Amino acid sequence: MYAILDIETTGGQFNEEGITEIAIYKYDGHEVTDQFISLVNPEKPIQPFVVKLTGINNAMLxxxxxFHEVAKRIIEITDGCIIVAHNAQFDYRVLxxxxxxxxxxxxxxxxCxxxxxxxxxxxxxSHSLGKLVRALGIPMSDRHRATGDALATVQLFKLLLEKDVExxxxxGLIKSETKKGISPKLLxxxxxxxxxxxxxxIYKxxxxxxxxxxxxxxxxxxxxxxxxxxxxxxxIQREAFTVTYEETGSELIALLKECHELKVNKPVYNRMLKIDNAPWSMYTEKDPHGYIILKLQKTDxxxxxxxxFPGIVEARSALYKIVDKYRLCQKINGMDESDKQACFPLELESCNGACIGKELPEEYNLRVKEFIDANSFYNQSMVLIDRGRAIDERSAVLIENGVYKGYAFFNLNYQVNNLEILKNIIVPMDNNKDTKKIIQDFIRKKKALKIVRL
Structure with a gap:
């Protein structure tokens, strides 16, 4: 449990500052569970430059x-918590x-x-609170007031927890619980x-x-x-001491995080995640007449x-569905091996006649490219938008020039529409054949997934 706080003071000599305002948010790693906000009479004058900075003056206090009247509440809300603050050394010293x-x-x-x-x-x-939250697209109001700064620190800390893949x-929190002798049972x-x-x-x-x-x-x-x-x-039952979790909302992010964090943390009771080697793949080539062929062959x-694909059966099944969906030609794609010039689907009017030259290569290839664009991200830049952890939140997976960069959660559209801000809030992840396979499979299966091309 964390007590995320911010303190405003009178200014003045070292260790002689008085508290003028305090805001504390109790945070369990997922949501704020309690809060305490109060102005405080410091019983000493506020320095003029502080009045100008915070807007808090002597008359308001x-x-x-x-402080002695709020001390008990501060002890209660911080009980069992690690103190978190932006420049924690200052806030903790004053408190x-x-x-x-x-x-x-x-x-x-x-x-800190x-x-x-x-x-x-x-x-x-810059790692100052104001510049940092601006770069990360975190909304902030009442700068240099305890509530505004503490709430911004909550959002910043939430992002830092996500970035801390190790x-x-x-x-550190678990070790502090161990010192207190907490040993909860499995239930x-x-x-x-x-x-x-x-x-x-699961931690020991x-x-x-x-x-x-x-x-x-x-x-x-x-x-x-x-x-x-x-x-x-x-x-696991014998050694489990603490269980923590990270809600993702998005199944895709859960898959990608699991893949990445298994390699980073190497937990003793996990088998290393084995993504199917996918020995069969779909490639393209052009026939002598200029039509693009979708060709299945051993992965190269x-x-x-x-x-x-994990096997030839799955590959052939997928090819039939693709040809049917995009009105492509079975003959051109090597699926109809009969001696007839025209493919059988032409008789059913589900082929536009490329097999007999009725449809020009330029028209036919447009639909092939439409399929490729929807299923492959080589050299493409896009953001995959999916559900988030709450009703007002969405998730984003960033692919830039065909390279998977990582994921982020966002509340405001400008965080994902502004590529620089999106890159700042992204939790960076490794790009490898495993992540590529996870993303491609997810795109193929989840037809409702929103894809924003950059």
Missing amino acids: RSAPK KTEFKNLGYDFEKQTL TVELSQKLLPEQK KEIVK DLLESVPSVTGIYY ENGDLIYLGRSRNIKKRVNQHFTGTSRKSKR GRKKEIIS
């Missing part, structure tokens, strides 16, 4: 509660000093989003995960990730691990295939 003045020892672990962003977003020119942030662990689409992670007590998986129903899948009787299930890594 006369009737505000003093700790205020509690020390009351004779209370306020000790917490901290995470400045340091995290420097590690996980090294390409950003799970260093979560591992408690199961209660902590929902019935949503996404990735789940020392913070090591022992298993990760994906599911359209995380709770159901984790329950299978915890009730299974196989040797692997028994080991030196060539650019349109689609790959």
Whole structure:
């Protein structure tokens, strides 16, 4: 659990600043579960430059509660939490000093989003909160006020958790729970995960990730691990200490994240994901008359295939469906081996007559290219838009010049319409034959998937 906060102060000498406003959002890694926002009477004057910066003046704070009046609420909302702030050293020091003045020892672990962003977003020119959220397309209001800055930090931290594919942030949280002696039983662990689409992670007590998986129903899948009787299930049940999850909403992102994170984290009880080698592929060539042929043959890594298949039966079945859907010619594509010049579908009026020269190659090839554009992304730039984790959120998978770049979640259209902002919020992923196969299969199966060509 995290307490994401921002504090505004009077300014002044080191360790003599007084708190003028505080905002705390309790965050469980997925959503805000509690919040506390209050002006605070610092019982000392505010520096003029701070008044100009924040808009908070002495008159506004006369009737505000003093720190000792809000101290109990701060202790309650931060209990069991890691403190998260942008420049956490400053906020934590000021908070700790205020509690020390009351004779209370306020000790917490901290995470600084400045340091995290420097590690996980090294390409950003500036790591100040204002410039960073602007570059990431995160909406921000009331800059230099506790509520506005803290809410922006919540959104930033959410993105940083997504970017942290090595799970260093979560591992730190688990180690802090271990120190407190928390050891929930399997039923408690199961209660902590929902019935949503996404990735789940099972950790042992020392913070090591022992298993990760994906599911359209995380709770159901984790329950299978915890009730299974196989040797692997028994080991997982014996060693499981914490289960975390990442909701994706999108099944495609769950597939891609699983593929990538298995290779990065190498959990001990996972078999490495084996994407089908797809020994058969579909290629194109032109016949002597200029018609584009869709040709099935053994996969050749030196060539650019349109689609790959796990076997020849699946490949032939797909070819028949493609020819039928795009009104292509069975004869041209080598599917009709009869001695007749015309293909049989011509008699059924489901072929436009390319086999007998009735349809010109230019007209016929337009439909072939339409199929290729819809199923292959070689040298193409596009964004695949799918469902997100909430009603007001969507997901995006970016392919640039035929290369898979990664995924992102967005709430505002300008985040995906502006390529530079989209690149900033993208969680980068490896482009390889496995991810290419996952994306191609998903595009082929999910006909309702929205594709935005760039």
